[in-house]
Amino acid sequence: MSRREMDILGWDSLDVLFISGDAYVDHASFGCVLLARWLVLHGFRAGIVAQPRWDRPDDLLAMGRPRLFAGISAGAVDSLLAHYTAFRKKRHDDAYTPGGKAGARPNRACIVYANLARQAFPGLPLILGGIEASLRRVSHYDFWTDQLRRPILMDAKADLLVWGMGERAVLECAYRLQAGSGRASLSGIAGTAWLEKLDAQGEPIHLPTGFAASGLRLPAHHEIQKDPFLLMRMTQQLEQQVHQGRTWAFQPVDGRALVLAPPARPLNTDEMDRLYSLPFTRRAHPSYDRPVPAVEMLQTSITSHRGCGGGCSFCSLALHQGRHISSRSQASILDEVRLLGMQKRKSRRGREGIAISDIGGPTANMWQAHCALREKSRAGDLPFNCRRASCCFPRVCQYFVTPQHEHVSLLRAAARQPGVRQVRVASGIRADLAERDALALEAYTGEFTGGQLKLAPEHSAPDVLERMRKPPLRVFEKFLENFIRQSRAAGREQYVIPYLMSAFPGCTDDDMRALASWLSQRHWSPQQTQCFIPTPGTIATAMFYSGKDETGRDIYVARSDAARLRQHRILMPRKRGLTDA
Numbered sequence: 302m303s304r305r306e307m308d309i310l311g312w313d314s315l316d317v318l319f320i321s322g323d324a325y326v327d328h329a330s331f332g333c334v335l336l337a338r339w340l341v342l343h344g345f346r347a348g349i350v351a352q353p354r355w356d357r358p359d360d361l362l363a364m365g366r367p368r369l370f371a372g373i374s375a376g377a378v379d380s381l382l383a384h385y386t387a388f389r390k391k392r393h394d395d396a397y398t399p400g401g402k403a404g405a406r407p408n409r410a411c412i413v414y415a416n417l418a419r420q421a422f423p424g425l426p427l428i429l430g431g432i433e434a435s436l437r438r439v440s441h442y443d444f445w446t447d448q449l450r451r452p453i454l455m456d457a458k459a460d461l462l463v464w465g466m467g468e469r470a471v472l473e474c475a476y477r478l479q480a481g482s483g484r485a486s487l488s489g490i491a492g493t494a495w496l497e498k499l500d501a502q503g504e505p506i507h508l509p510t511g512f513a514a515s516g517l518r519l520p521a522h523h524e525i526q527k528d529p530f531l532l533m534r535m536t537q538q539l540e541q542q543v544h545q546g547r548t549w550a551f552q553p554v555d556g557r558a559l560v561l562a563p564p565a566r567p568l569n570t571d572e573m574d575r576l577y578s579l580p581f582t583r584r585a586h587p588s589y590d591r592p593v594p595a596v597e598m599l600q601t602s603i604t605s606h607r608g609c610g611g612g613c614s615f616c617s618l619a620l621h622q623g624r625h626i627s628s629r630s631q632a633s634i635l636d637e638v639r640l641l642g643m644q645k646r647k648s649r650r651g652r653e654g655i656a657i658s659d660i661g662g663p664t665a666n667m668w669q670a671h672c673a674l675r676e677k678s679r680a681g682d683l684p685f686n687c688r689r690a691s692c693c694f695p696r697v698c699q700y701f702v703t704p705q706h707e708h709v710s711l712l713r714a715a716a717r718q719p720g721v722r723q724v725r726v727a728s729g730i731r732a733d734l735a736e737r738d739a740l741a742l743e744a745y746t747g748e749f750t751g752g753q754l755k756l757a758p759e760h761s762a763p764d765v766l767e768r769m770r771k772p773p774l775r776v777f778e779k780f781l782e783n784f785i786r787q788s789r790a791a792g793r794e795q796y797v798i799p800y801l802m803s804a805f806p807g808c809t810d811d812d813m814r815a816l817a818s819w820l821s822q823r824h825w826s827p828q829q830t831q832c833f834i835p836t837p838g839t840i841a842t843a844m845f846y847s848g849k850d851e852t853g854r855d856i857y858v859a860r861s862d863a864a865r866l867r868q869h870r871i872l873m874p875r876k877r878g879l880t881d882a
């Protein structure tokens with residue numbers, strides 16, 4: 302982060318400079334930090350400018366001009382999502398900033414940082430990445446201005462956009478630029494998008510080597526402006542064809558083409574292990590004089606995998622990480638558990654041992670989950686031709702292998718490591734998967750639930766659940782019965798914390814009243830209710846924008862802040878802090 306640190310490392314210049322909207326926390330959950338360490342592992346010199354001032358380029362100049370490119374990210378969350386609540390009120394806190402106070406990153410951080418980088422380093426290739434860039438890579442609905450916006454690459458005027466998880470793409474960019482072939486060589490890398498001129502037939506004028514002559518034409522920006530349902534069509538095409546690696550695609554926008562290469566190959570277990578064995582200190586940079594709240598949250602949690610097969614229609618995280626699950630090996634996870642145990646024993650209160658708060662991913666019980674059909678097709682036994690948007694909806698796919706007993710063995714092994722006092726699962730678990738394995742469910746309930754288990758039925762209304770691509774309520778109720786019975790058998794007082802959502806597209810006030818009545822029958826008062834936020838790029842957001850469901854049927858949408866708040870208040874009438882949902 303500074304010239305002094307470069308001197309200590311013996312670096313006279315950087316190869317790659319990352320500009321991030323988050324504070325520097327040396328933890329694998331921070332994308333720029335992960336990629337910087339990944340590049341260093343592969344022989345490059347990478348630096349990070351964290352939360353630079355944006356009224357002048359001075360902060361970017363501190364370590365000099367990087368040799369290859371600048372990588373730009375808004376941080377772990379979209380900058381507008383970080384700054385505004387579901388009711389478009391300004392947030393005051395930011396867990397990724399020293400002191401926890403909002404205001405250390407600009408709105409639309411990718412665009413602002415790209416402008417700064419152009420001022421600081423004229424002519425340097427600029428590459429966007431992270432969740433803000435990833436989810437805004439094609440035309441997208443922007444809830445905060447209530448407008449359809451162009452692909453972010455056009456407004457940021459950067460050279461390339463990396464979408465999804467970036468390890469392979471970023472490394473390939475570094476190799477190509479290192480080879481001296483210049484920015485033109487960046488086109489065609491898997492998992493990236495770039496701008497191209499259109500020819501007289503309306504096709505991209507130049508295609509990278511290896512690309513099939515015709516790709517998928519997505520609806521043009523102006524066509525979506527005229528017919529909002531085309532945003533749904535485009536989102537479905539991306540989900541079913543581009544994300545599944547069937548084709549490359551392009552979207553005509555203002556006389557140019559935004560070209561999307563097929564996705565990058567997900568990391569395999571060896572690569573995941575290599576990545577997570579990098580020497581992260583898990584601490585915020587020592588230059589900060591106030592704590593970064595996210596450090597506390599991450600200190601005792603361990604990532605076991607990335608990706609989620611759930612395919613829920615509102616989920617940005619799974620959209621960014623992908624449907625394929627990349628898992629670490631048990632050995633790699635236990636190494637990290639032992640390291641945490643050792644660090645704890647060296648601390649002042651170390652004799653108690655460490656309480657590991659979580660070993661999980663987007664959904665905890667998907668560690669090592671995989672598609673048996675894909676494996677059979679690799680072995681040449683069956684063709685892989687899956688067109689489903691979810692491995693769990695409308696019911697869990699017969700080919701979706703979820704070895705939860707392995708996850709339970711992992712948790713038990715972690716609990717036996719030296720210096721470990723207890724192990725808990727804090728990531729949400731999916732009830733439909735847990736119901737597949739009675740012994741695993743018993744273990745989650747009896748051994749690894751710290752009094753409260755987070756579950757996300759999200760709603761009770763069948764139509765709403767279907768539009769969310771969530772299992773029917775009876776799945777949750779069956780899980781609940783088992784949970785209560787097993788908690789009693791284990792002699793433990795434990796609760797399920799249900800995650801619920803208001804104002805989802807298609808949800809009426811009557812649906813919310815039915816949900817409230819279902820809760821009151823169980824004497825539950827909801828603690829975790831989120832008002833739906835139409836984040837860029839999801840199927841649910843296309844419903845919100847178009848007023849139609851996935852099949853094109855008209856649906857009611859609580860669109861205004863007043864209508865959304867009214868639905869929210871049906872569940873939480875007397876609570877304060879509603880605007881923080």
Ligand code: SF4
Pocket residue numbers: 609610611612613616618619663664731
């Ligand atoms: S199960 Fe959870 S993480 Fe997975 S897609 Fe659904 S909401 Fe996202």
Ligand code: SF4
Pocket residue numbers: 610671672673674675687688689691692693698699700701702
């Ligand atoms: S075949 Fe089943 S498990 Fe495999 S990707 Fe499709 S839905 Fe998921």
